[in-house]
Amino acid sequence: MLGLPDHVRTCLFDLDGVLTRTAKVHAAAWKEMFDDYLRRRAEREGVPFESFDAVHDYDEYVDGRPREDGVRTFLASRGVRLPEGAPDDGPDRETVNSLGTRKNALVLRKIREQGVEAYEGSVAYVSAARDAGLRRAVVSSSANCRDVLAAAGIEDLFEERIDGIVAREQRLRGKPQPDTYLAAARALGAEPGAAAVFEDALAGVEAGRAGGFGLVVGIDRTGQAAELRRHGADIVVNDLAELLESR
Structure with missing residues (x-):
């Protein structure tokens, strides 16, 4: 049966x-959030910008994991470690919680615009x-x-x-x-x-x-x-x- x-x-x-x-919606939201963060970090440190791969990086480090775990796991793959911060961290903070909040806001916006x-x-x-x-x-x-x-x-x-x-x-x-x-x-x-x-x-x-x-x-x-x-x-x-x- x-x-x-x-x-x-x-x-x-x-x-x-x-x-x-909705997996593609999540992958797009992760990419938008991480690329924005990685680009600003690369400019600040004077190093080449390497974008988030919405297929390989998403599948390997983010997909299926809780939001904060996805942030930590992907950043660790790039040798980046951020403070945890707090769940109410605003978008201007450089913390795990802040990046996770930014991603969630993006995915909610995309779902509202595109439907499910x-x-x-x-x-x-x-x-x-x-x-x-x-x-x-x-x-x-x-x-x-x-x-x-x-x-x-x-x-x-x-x-x-x-x-x-x-x-x-x-x-x-x-x-x-x-x-x-x-x-x-x-x-x-x-x-x-x-x-x-x-x-x-x-x-x-x-x-x-x-x-x-x-x-x-x-x-x-x-x-x-x-x-x-x-x-x-x-x-x-x-x-x-x-x-x-x-x-």
């Missing part, structure tokens, strides 16, 4: 890039899982998860939501640690071995593997199937509709 092993009765879905076409579109194959798959009686949750590092689900018109397809707000409240470590996926399984009363994780991010696939889940499905939207498998995906598809077709 649904291309899943018989013992898997719970489905845990990432949001951006799995359910909604869900992947048809994903909506069909989640609907089929619901009709088959499988439990369903969204697991996202985004603090804007609920707003994105509502804007895409798919909020009612899910029973639980573990997002950036919940992770902060419960002090859950972000992906690639498995904490948020494990919390979603607990919320649905499922053991990890009886749950499937659906992810397009390398960090998210790592989280699914680290959590000992029954199946880790990688969704390849950007031509990184081999990397998804290397990071722990059991199977890789281009769209969740392929799993429906495998019945």
Whole structure:
């Protein structure tokens, strides 16, 4: 059923890039924010400007991670370390929190301007899982998860939501640690071995593997199937509709 092993009765879905076409919006927001910061830093220090790569840098250092972790991880790849600052740091501060806030403002603006579109194959798959009686949750590092689900018109397809707000409240470590996926399984009363994780991010696939889940499905939207498998995906598809077709 649904291309899943018989013992898997719970489905845990990432949001951006799995359910909604927002991964490119996030990548564009990260690039705009980082390029602005890196350009000003290069001018100040008299060194060449090296832009943020919206494919490689996004996939390797940012995608799937909590916002502040993405800032730290990417900057570390460039040998840059900033003070943490505070969540209410303004855009003029040179801190991890300030850069994360700038990125969030950019992505919210882009979502307001462009709207949110869900992947048809994903909506069909989640609907089929619901009709088959499988439990369903969204697991996202985004603090804007609920707003994105509502804007895409798919909020009612899910029973639980573990997002950036919940992770902060419960002090859950972000992906690639498995904490948020494990919390979603607990919320649905499922053991990890009886749950499937659906992810397009390398960090998210790592989280699914680290959590000992029954199946880790990688969704390849950007031509990184081999990397998804290397990071722990059991199977890789281009769209969740392929799993429906495998019945």
